[in-house]
Amino acid sequence: MNERDVQTQWQKVIQRRSFLKGVGMATAMLPAGGLLATGVKAVAASGPRLTAGDAAILRFLAAAEIIEADLWQQYNELGGVDGGNPAYIAALQNLDGDMPQYITDNTDDELSHAAFLNAYLMARGAEPVNLDEFRRLPSTGASGARQVGRLTNLQKLIVDTSFYTRYRSEANPDLGAPARQAVNIVNEPAIPLNDTETPPNTEQPVPPTTASARRMQAIANTAGFHFGYIEQGGASLYTSMSVKVTDLEVLRIVVSIGGVEVDHFSVWHDKLGNAVSQPLAGVVDPVTGVTFPDLNNPGGELAQTNKIFPEPTRFIQGLPLVSVIRPSTTANAGAVATIKSFTADLLFQGQPKEFFARVMALAEAADSAKRRV
Numbered sequence: 001m002n003e004r005d006v007q008t009q010w011q012k013v014i015q016r017r018s019f020l021k022g023v024g025m026a027t028a029m030l031p032a033g034g035l036l037a038t039g040v041k042a043v044a045a046s047g048p049r050l051t052a053g054d055a056a057i058l059r060f061l062a063a064a065e066i067i068e069a070d071l072w073q074q075y076n077e078l079g080g081v082d083g084g085n086p087a088y089i090a091a092l093q094n095l096d097g098d099m100p101q102y103i104t105d106n107t108d109d110e111l112s113h114a115a116f117l118n119a120y121l122m123a124r125g126a127e128p129v130n131l132d133e134f135r136r137l138p139s140t141g142a143s144g145a146r147q148v149g150r151l152t153n154l155q156k157l158i159v160d161t162s163f164y165t166r167y168r169s170e171a172n173p174d175l176g177a178p179a180r181q182a183v184n185i186v187n188e189p190a191i192p193l194n195d196t197e198t199p200p201n202t203e204q205p206v207p208p209t210t211a212s213a214r215r216m217q218a219i220a221n222t223a224g225f226h227f228g229y230i231e232q233g234g235a236s237l238y239t240s241m242s243v244k245v246t247d248l249e250v251l252r253i254v255v256s257i258g259g260v261e262v263d264h265f266s267v268w269h270d271k272l273g274n275a276v277s278q279p280l281a282g283v284v285d286p287v288t289g290v291t292f293p294d295l296n297n298p299g300g301e302l303a304q305t306n307k308i309f310p311e312p313t314r315f316i317q318g319l320p321l322v323s324v325i326r327p328s329t330t331a332n333a334g335a336v337a338t339i340k341s342f343t344a345d346l347l348f349q350g351q352p353k354e355f356f357a358r359v360m361a362l363a364e365a366a367d368s369a370k371r372r373v
């Protein structure tokens with residue numbers, strides 16, 4: 001056995017030990033079938049044990065994906081291809097006929113991101129993330145929703161729509177540009193709350209003609225903006241994390257998943273524009289008063305709905321404008337910034353302080369990771 005073979009064998013021993021530690025002895029002692037049931041194959045990924053920083057980054061990203069998956073599952077139950085709320089689906093399809101398919105596929109992507117990141121953590125000897133104990137928030141009472149505990153609350157959101165103007169502007173928040181909202185969406189549900197105010201089998205004409213149709217359309221429009229908000233956040237988060245990664249395989253994971261978050265954002269950015277252009281523009285929620293104006297009238301650089309590709313922006317001082325993801329700094333796009341933004345969105349409304357302590361600890365660890373060279 002030469003030196004290289006010894007090293008290879010030793011790495012296998014280390015990886016196996018790490019793997020056992022990562023999944024916990026109870027899981028490790030399961031028969032093969034039981035281990036497979038956890039979704040983890042007993043094959044270690046390449047490379048030695050993760051650095052503490054890389055593990056912290058992947059753990060926070062796993063938490064973020066678990067949170068994303070939870071909210072997307074709620075959208076999917078009501079508005080996906082097998083969704084159970086026809087009026088909600090009809091209102092979403094007023095934005096684009098393919099909305100149910102996109103919702104279902106986005107949901108699948110988030111579930112795969114969460115499962116993969118946790119499996120990878122375990123395969124590299126690190127602890128996975130589990131937030132199941134916080135799945136206690138109530139489901140909506142509207143037709144289609146499974147009555148199970150949730151991590152996230154989509155029933156009364158304050159949606160930050162500044163991404164819409166930010167990506168149309170050359171002003172970059174990383175260089176101090178203030179946020180400017182495109183639409184004021186405050187205390188608005190993004191999923192129907194019950195079958196009384198929004199009966200599931202009502203017509204959703206364009207423009208909506210009844211109070212319940214206007215309410216449902218405002219809810220669907222809010223969902224459209226919320227999809228864009230969530231996914232642009234993912235695009236910024238993964239970008240900010242990528243520069244902290246040490247291991248090349250971890251970097252490949254972060255940029256490869258991050259690219260899909262950008263793809264999601266881009267599609268939603270296009271679809272949500274239909275809520276604020278003719279013939280749908282002008283919907284007013286009869287309950288909250290939230291208004292979806294026609295952003296093409298008068299339009300302009302920061303409002304025109306089909307300007308969905310990122311405008312070149314200020315990026316590096318002294319160099320030309322460039323079309324990039326923004327923000328991308330830790331302060332504005334990092335893990336703590338993400339949790340703060342989700343909290344301000346009211347996405348966690350009803351969660352106990354233990355939940356915030358858990359996710360903030362994960363976020364702070366990820367933000368303090370440093371690339372080791």
Ligand SMILES: [Fe+2]
Nearest residue numbers: 065068110113
């Ligand atoms: Fe994701």
Ligand SMILES: [Fe+2]
Nearest residue numbers: 068231234261
């Ligand atoms: Fe996502």
